[in-house]
Amino acid sequence: MDEIIWVEVLSKHRDVVARYRCSGPEIHIGRGYDNDVVVDDPYVAPVHICVARDERGALVATDLGSANGLFSDKDVARMERIAIEDDDVVRIGRTYLRIREAKHAVAPERILKPSHTRSWITVFYLTMTLLGMSAISAWFGETIEPKLSHYIFPMLATAFITLVWTALWAILSRVFSSHANFEANLLIALKGFLLFSLCDVLVDYVAFSFSLGALFTYEYVAAWLLFAAICFFHLRAIGLSRLRLKGGAVAVLAVIAIATQTLVQSENNSSKYQQSYVRRLKPPAFRLVPQKSEPAFFSSVEELKAKLDKARTDEPISDGIFGGSDSDD
Amino acid sequence: MQKILALMMLAICIGSANAENVPQSPSLPTQPPLSPTAENIYAEARPKLLQIRTLLDVAGRQSSLGSGFLVSADGLAVTNYHVVSQHALDPKTYRLEYLTTNGSHGALTLLAIDVINDLAVVRLDKPDQSVFEFNKRALDGGLSKGERVYSMGNPLDLGFTIVEGTYNGLVEKSFNERIHFSGAINAGMSGGPAVTSDGRIVGINVAKQVSGELVSFLVPAHFAAALVERAKSTKPLVLANVRTDIGRQLGTWQDGFYKAIADQGFRLATFGPYKAPESNAAWLNCWAETNADQVPKPRATVDVTNCHTDTWFFIANDLNTGPIDFSHSYVKSVDLNQFQFATFLSQRYQLPWLGSASSKRYTRQRCHEDFVAAADSNTRPPVHTVWCARAYREFEGLYDVSLLVVTQDRSNEALVSRLGMRGVSYSSAVALATRFLGAIQWTK
Numbered sequence: 001m002d003e004i005i006w007v008e009v010l011s012k013h014r015d016v017v018a019r020y021r022c023s024g025p026e027i028h029i030g031r032g033y034d035n036d037v038v039v040d041d042p043y044v045a046p047v048h049i050c051v052a053r054d055e056r057g058a059l060v061a062t063d064l065g066s067a068n069g070l071f072s073d074k075d076v077a078r079m080e081r082i083a084i085e086d087d088d089v090v091r092i093g094r095t096y097l098r099i100r101e102a103k104h105a106v107a108p109e110r111i112l113k114p115s116h117t118r119s120w121i122t123v124f125y126l127t128m129t130l131l132g133m134s135a136i137s138a139w140f141g142e143t144i145e146p147k148l149s150h151y152i153f154p155m156l157a158t159a160f161i162t163l164v165w166t167a168l169w170a171i172l173s174r175v176f177s178s179h180a181n182f183e184a185n186l187l188i189a190l191k192g193f194l195l196f197s198l199c200d201v202l203v204d205y206v207a208f209s210f211s212l213g214a215l216f217t218y219e220y221v222a223a224w225l226l227f228a229a230i231c232f233f234h235l236r237a238i239g240l241s242r243l244r245l246k247g248g249a250v251a252v253l254a255v256i257a258i259a260t261q262t263l264v265q266s267e268n269n270s271s272k273y274q275q276s277y278v279r280r281l282k283p284p285a286f287r288l289v290p291q292k293s294e295p296a297f298f299s300s301v302e303e304l305k306a307k308l309d310k311a312r313t314d315e316p317i318s319d320g321i322f323g324g325s326d327s328d329d
Numbered sequence: 330m331q332k333i334l335a336l337m338m339l340a341i342c343i344g345s346a347n348a349e350n351v352p353q354s355p356s357l358p359t360q361p362p363l364s365p366t367a368e369n370i371y372a373e374a375r376p377k378l379l380q381i382r383t384l385l386d387v388a389g390r391q392s393s394l395g396s397g398f399l400v401s402a403d404g405l406a407v408t409n410y411h412v413v414s415q416h417a418l419d420p421k422t423y424r425l426e427y428l429t430t431n432g433s434h435g436a437l438t439l440l441a442i443d444v445i446n447d448l449a450v451v452r453l454d455k456p457d458q459s460v461f462e463f464n465k466r467a468l469d470g471g472l473s474k475g476e477r478v479y480s481m482g483n484p485l486d487l488g489f490t491i492v493e494g495t496y497n498g499l500v501e502k503s504f505n506e507r508i509h510f511s512g513a514i515n516a517g518m519s520g521g522p523a524v525t526s527d528g529r530i531v532g533i534n535v536a537k538q539v540s541g542e543l544v545s546f547l548v549p550a551h552f553a554a555a556l557v558e559r560a561k562s563t564k565p566l567v568l569a570n571v572r573t574d575i576g577r578q579l580g581t582w583q584d585g586f587y588k589a590i591a592d593q594g595f596r597l598a599t600f601g602p603y604k605a606p607e608s609n610a611a612w613l614n615c616w617a618e619t620n621a622d623q624v625p626k627p628r629a630t631v632d633v634t635n636c637h638t639d640t641w642f643f644i645a646n647d648l649n650t651g652p653i654d655f656s657h658s659y660v661k662s663v664d665l666n667q668f669q670f671a672t673f674l675s676q677r678y679q680l681p682w683l684g685s686a687s688s689k690r691y692t693r694q695r696c697h698e699d700f701v702a703a704a705d706s707n708t709r710p711p712v713h714t715v716w717c718a719r720a721y722r723e724f725e726g727l728y729d730v731s732l733l734v735v736t737q738d739r740s741n742e743a744l745v746s747r748l749g750m751r752g753v754s755y756s757s758a759v760a761l762a763t764r765f766l767g768a769i770q771w772t773k
Contacts, residue, residue: 143665143673145625211698211713277698277715277733281675283667284711284737291702291711294766298759300697301716305755308720308728311692 003102005051005059007037010089010096013176014241026052029097030064043068043093051084051099059084059099068093119183126190127159133197134158158193165189169234177239184237192230199226204280209288213277220261228254366526370479371491373528374398376459380428380483381408381437381451381520383415392423396482396521396534397451399460400557404453407553408520409535410442411643413449417442418645420568427453430489439568441560444575444642445505445582446552447535449520450560461522464529467550472531474498480512480534480545482521490518496531500546504586504612504640507546508532514545523547575644576724579651579752583727586640587757590653595768598634600659603710603736603744606768607657613638628665629673633658642752647687650721650729650752654681655765658745667740674735674743680717681749683729691729694719700737703767710738710771716762721752730758734766744769 005027009018020037028035032046039048045066054060061082063070069078073089073096082090084099091097134154142150166189170180199222207215228250235246292300379397384390395412399405406427415423417439425437435454442449466472476496483489494512510523514537521534532547566574595606607615615636620627635656642651658677662670686694696717703709715733732748748765750758 140668141672143628143669143676145628211700213696213698213715277680277696277717278713279675279678281671281678281713281735283671283740285667285740287700287737289700291700294701294703294763297697297699297701297714297716298763300699301718301759301762302755304695304697304716304718305728307695308692308718309725311695312720312722312725315688315692 006100006102006104007051008098008100009037009039010098012096014089014096016098024053026050028064029092030066039092039095039097041093041095044095045093048092049090054083059101061090061099066092119187123183123186123190126187126194127162130158130162130190130194130197131155133194133201137197137201162186162189162193165193169237172234173238181237185234188230188233188237192226192233195226196223199223205282205286208278208280208282209286211278211287211289213279216279217265217276221258224254224257224261227257366477367479367491367493370524370526370528371481374461374481374491374522374524375430375489376457377461378430378481378483378489378521379406379408379453380486380489380517381406381412382426382428383413383423384426386422386424394483394486394517395519396517397427398481398520398522398530399453399457400463400530400553401460401561402456402458404456405440405557405560406437406451406453407522407533407557408449408451409533409548410444410447410449412520413437413439413442413451414643414645417449417566417568417571425451427451438565440565441556441563442566442571442574442578443552443556444578444644446548446556447643448533448548448553448556450556452565461524462529463550463554464525464527464531467525467529467531468554470549470551472496472498472525477526478510478512478523478531478547479526480510480514480518480521480523480547482514482518482534484515484517486517492518494543494545499549502612502614502639504589504610504638506549506552507535508549510545510547511543512545513537513543572723576721576727579642579644579724579727580754583651583753583757586653587753587761590761591764595764597768597770598657600632600634600657600744601661601742602739602772603659604768604770604772605657605744605746606765607634608636608655612640613653627663629660629662629670631658631660631677645690647685648690649684650727653748653750653761655748656681656746660743660745662741665741670741670743674745677745678733678735679747680715680731680733681747683719683731683749683751686719690722691719692722694729701766707773708770709767710736710744710769712736712766712769714766718755718758724752726754727752728755728758729753730755730762732762732765734769736769736771738771 003024005022005024007020007022007027007029008016011017022036027037028047028050029037029039030046030048031039031041031044035047047064048066049061049070050064051059051061061070061084063080070082071091072079072082073091086104089096089098135151138151138154166182166186169185170182173185174180203215203219207213232247232250235250236243377399381395381397382391383393385392392415395408397406397408400407413425416425425439426434427437428434437451437453440450440452474497478494478496480492480494481490492512494510497509497511500507500509514534518534522530523532523534525531530550532550533553535548536546538544590608590610593608593610595608597604598607613636615634618633620631633656635654637654638652640651641649643649660674660677665673694717696715698715700711701714702711712734718728718730721727730750730753734746736744746769748762750761
């Protein structure tokens with residue numbers, strides 16, 4: 001019986017490095033040239049394994065007496081024989097192999113994304129929006145003599161940062177997946193940065209409209225989450241494999257960043273971190289929260305007193321080398 | 330603004346570790362010979378003068394230096410509180426020592442302090458017969474401007490010195506009494522005596538104005554006389570309770586101060602369509618500023634009035650408290666749109682500066698903010714208001730409070746008012762802030 005069996009040599013990341021078309025019923029794999037598949041791995045024996053069908057017709061890999069043995073990807077124990085199933089990966093020496101029959105079912109054909117030009121149009125619109133936002137924010141912030149450079153510089157900076165960021169991911173993508181994917185990465189970067197600016201503006205206006213100065217204190221949480229999301233989408237553009245791992249790693253990094261910043265803020269007593277009030281005023285028309293009466297305002301103010309009195313003894317003393325030495329009151 | 334800051338900078342005349350670094354040049358500029366009076370006064374005063382040193386207990390080395398003088402035969406001496414503050418607040422780390430003009434030295438015990446007038450009474454480890462007497466006329470406030478006054482002390486650890494100067498009455502526009510002495514007081518002379526030509530005390534060296542020339546300040550003698558009496562008649566200060574004592578002194582003082590401000594009342598100053606309160610009290614220093622002369626022409630005009638009191642109290646190097654300040658900035662757009670105007674306004678919407686934020690001394694600052702509408706909207710504009718406060722860790726019932734107000738009735742002009750209060754009780758702060766906020770008015 002002359003059947004076709006494919007032996008695939010995989011990289012550490014389980015990408016196919018080489019693929020050998022072999023004819024059964026028995027395939028020998030090893031470093032020697034008398035094998036059907038020759039593996040250039042010094043940790044592989046001249047004749048390492050043999051793949052053949054057992055009495056029930058299933059493919060089985062058998063160790064032919066190698067020193068380093070045969071391993072299944074699912075197990076750490078050395079095996080004498082491994083019954084090959086569809087997606088199983090076996091390891092000999094430092095080489096990963098996947099053995100598939102010709103009848104192996106492949107995933108259905110993926111639909112090609114809409115034509116190139118259309119996504120460049122999206123890129124164009126997103127770029128314009130991003131630059132437009134930067135120009136508007138420069139315009140609203142311009143309280144001195146108007147100058148063209150006040151607009152050009154922020155716009156150029158935005159464009160430059162976006163391009164550098166995209167290029168960085170394109171290089172990573174090229175290294176790990178052989179595609180630079182510049183266009184996809186650019187789209188992700190543009191969308192991400194647009195969200196960043198939107199978030200900033202939104203926090204600004206919501207803080208004013210609802211008189212919630214404390215919002216600024218926590219703006220960094222949103223910023224880090226957004227940053228993590230952007231990184232995740234870039235990683236996803238590199239390859240669809242191991243999405244959970246990528247998501248997990250990005251989430252862990254975001255959590256670490258947020259936790260660290262929270263810690264720094266909670267321990268830092270400097271005025272930079274403690275004066276949380278609406279410092280960026282907006283036109284009065286943007287007020288959304290009802291006005292309080294004066295007595296109501298001062299009664300809220302009175303409530304602060306109890307918190308301050310509690311903090312006198314509870315709050316840790318954190319700054320200064322000698323902080324904490326003085327507590328004889 | 331710089332002008333004001335410079336004026337606020339009263340240097341307290343205490344020698345610090347830095348003073349030791351002053352090179353002891355052998356060729357100091359030769360002074361013109363002192364008058365025979367000064368010679369006689371110094372000869373007379375010499376045995377009664379002290380250098381007061383704060384030593385780091387472990388090292389036995391001086392950490393700061395000041396001066397002092399004997400006032401009673403049982404070994405009581407007067408100096409400044411700021412000369413002994415390190416020992417008062419941290420007796421485990423710092424101890425006090427005196428050094429006489431003939432080189433003998435010994436330990437000092439702190440008996441009483443008056444942080445409001447920056448005075449302290451200490452006891453020497455041995456009695457001394459030669460002591461200063463207070464000038465009767467000075468105690469009664471009977472000195473006349475231009476009278477010769479001689480200040481003594483040990484400036485920069487260079488040796489005991491006598492300085493001739495003139496009495497120039499009490500400092501005007503000052504809530505707390507201070508004598509204006511035109512003479513050179515330098516770091517290290519703090520706590521030293523200033524005497525008339527009969528060698529009797531008129532005041533105690535305390536500070537000089539860094540931005541001035543020979544503008545120095547003395548604590549009037551009657552405060553020292555009163556503190557000496559208190560030290561004699563009451564039990565000596567228990568250092569473990571020194572913070573309670575300081576807190577009480579500050580509390581009592583601020584009660585009187587805030588009552589005086591309330592009693593003096595406010596008048597309304599006009600800022601465009603707004604009216605804002607200004608105190609009638611004479612001891613507020615007020616300055617005005619404008620950006621009208623700015624080049625290029627400003628896109629929004631700003632007219633600022635700001636007022637402050639000079640009632641600073643030194644408690645520790647990183648803890649100064651006392652004064653009130655407030656300001657009104659009237660901002661009007663020239664050609665800014667309402668968003669740009671809001672940005673411009675934000676630059677002015679800053680809390681008043683309250684001093685260092687040492688977490689050893691203060692709690693974290695907590696704020697409350699709201700849009701506030703007055704009950705009578707015909708006379709009072711809607712505002713956005715921020716109230717921030719922090720408590721003094723060491724002094725119960727004292728807080729630093731700032732109030733920030735911006736009017737919210739127009740999108741092209743506004744009034745930003747700020748009020749800063751240091752070392753105030755919460756109720757006094759609320760009372761003054763209520764009055765302050767209530768006085769901000771508009772004409773529609």
